[in-house]
Amino acid sequence: MPFATSHGARLYWRTDGAADKPVMVLLTSIGTDLSLYDPVVPLLTPDFRVLRMDTRGHGASDAPAGDYSLDLLADDVLAVMDAAGVRKASLVGTSLGAMILMALPPKAAERVEALVLACTSPAMDPSTWDQRLALVRAEGMAPLVEPVMARFFSEGFRAKHPEVVETVRAALLAQNPDGYCGCGAAIRDMALLDNLPSITAPTLVVTGAKDAATPFQGHADRILAAVPGSRHVEVDAAHLPSLEAPTALAGAIRAFVGEVLHGTAVRDAKDTLFEAGLTTRRKVLGDAWVDRSLARRTAFTADYQAMITRYAWNEIWGRPGLDHRTRRLLVLAICASLARWEEFRLHVRAGLEQGGFTQDELKETLMQLAIYAGVPAANTAFTEAAEVIAELQSPEG
Template identity: 65%
Template sequence: MAFADNGGVRLYWKLEGAAGKPVLLLLNSIGTDMSLWDRAAPHLLPQFRLLRMDTRGHGASDAPPDDYSLETLARDAQVVMDAAGVERACVCGLSLGGMIAMTLALQAPRRIEALILACTSPQMDKALWTQRVETVRTQGLAAIVDGAMARFFSEGFVSHHPEVTDTARAGLLAMNPCGYAACGAAIRDMDLIGRISAIQAPTLVIHGRQDISTPYAGHADQLLARIEGAQAAALDAAHLACVEAPTAFAGAIRGFVSGLAEQATGEAAETLFEAGLKVRRKVLGDAWVDRSLSSRTPFNADFQAMITRYAWQEIWGRPGLDHRTRRLIVIAITTALGRWEEFRLHVRAGLEQGGFTEDELKEVLMQSAIYAGVPAANTAFAEAAAVIRGLEAETPNSG
């Protein structure tokens, strides 16, 4: 068993999945341990490496008796990430886990790749949680277990999956009431509603249509309104949505994170395209590039984007050779291969843009005659002469 230590408090954690995949840190609801994710894990492992932990006061982690804060629980998560060798992760928290995840995103934003807030809220009824903490401390968990189960699962799920719900009930009754009450105090004292607008991580808010503990109104809607750019996913489930609808829950996370990766790829491609376009304009001239761009169609647009990114940014943008040398290399290669359309383009652009002189062009074609053959050079001289005559005809007062 793997434990991390935060100020003398042992925290149980487990890392599973293929090395090299992005890490998804999973943070539990109050009253559950890391087994909360057992039904969703098989659907997440194809895309992620899963880092699970038992929240302080739960499962195999220590349960010191004093009240906990969300800040302490978020620091616990950082300690576990450190112990697992994880610098950055996508973080998914359900209920209390979502509150911890939000606090972690505010406490250590650089460690968050993306945030998934499931069946959670930035504000809860303080009086309700004050009473619940007091009840657990004076009467034990048996006094609240029926209400917790009614909030955790929908009636239909309880009817069809007693093996799951009875296990969850037994787990809640077996846990340390001090740990439950101390985490309940963290919920009671939560102060996130005025702070979460500072969260910068890409965020997905998952809510259950049958969730009576943190319903959409007053909870998920507050997250969506206050976290810029947050996306929403609604599942047909009650509070423990990852248990009740594991496939849909995992699908929402996978789709969200994949979308972020595609967006990042698209943004990077756009940056490369713009950089390549600058080089392309410098070498070929604005007029030719504008004509080329205006002739794009749905059929050839991807090809045009590709050559702008790779040919013009990746190759022409390399620092090893200046543009004059690259132009002359292109002239020699297109002569050797008989690529006359490309040959004419680069002869015209080179002479028009001052990329090389006619004498330098002649020397390249003479060299090509030796290594590419006299017939190729003969055609090249004829093609180049036609381009030169065209440029002279376009020059004012040329005659």
């Protein structure tokens, strides 16, 4: 087993992935060991050599008695990087791991390629941690286990994946109390806010939509406000996204770090295609409809909206082989044939409002539809189209 030594403690570490890939270091939450990232590592190793470690006081690393500090834990990370022969890396941390990473750049900025700070905070209530550590010192880890499980995982995940929760619960119950209290003291005593403006590495802040321990407000928002140029992404998870939403977390990490390492060419190309598609979409559907559609975007639907804008509206509607009038009428015929009535009404309204076709051309298209897709489809299409025409002709239309 590989170990590094830092300030008198042995620290366990391991690597996964090919030696010729860029290195990514993963740091864990308090109360967990490097297995926290087991579901994520296979998703990262196609692009990265992944270096994990057990934080001082956890897993196979030593757990000296006494209070630790974030500076001490940051020194531990650098010692592990040295032992693994890593000069510079992208650094990813969850909760305590991210707190350590916020303390590391002022010590060794030249060793940081990029930072990903997940489900974390630059400041926590010291009195809460004092009470928690006093409880552990008096009664051991058992009283903390169930409250911590409720913070680590969302209720839905706990119900659907009891095997994951039980694994983490058993590990927390077996946690060395000295190690937990040492790291808890580092969280209690941290003073990171003054450090944040000096961070120059590209930084991504990841929050969990269901994270009750470090929600966006009061935690991530303070990091984003203080770290120049930092970016934010939200995933559908509670406090441990590597276990609850590993694919979403790995995707966010790979996209961000990949851009840092290889430049913005891919993102710039996507942005160019999106803007071109948006111009066509406005010509066909009108500004008002497109503005409403964009305003309704959510974290869940935004990627889909971007995709159809790039591909449907730029790659297809933007092709020179057919004019927009012909494409509009084709869409109407296809939507009516497949009974896609919401989309049919949208394009009837947009086509008539935008002058994309006349009522006579609409009628002829539906007559053609009756022959090739059937009278029942044409019956419904005429009814739906007539209702849209009536709405447009009404004073409120």
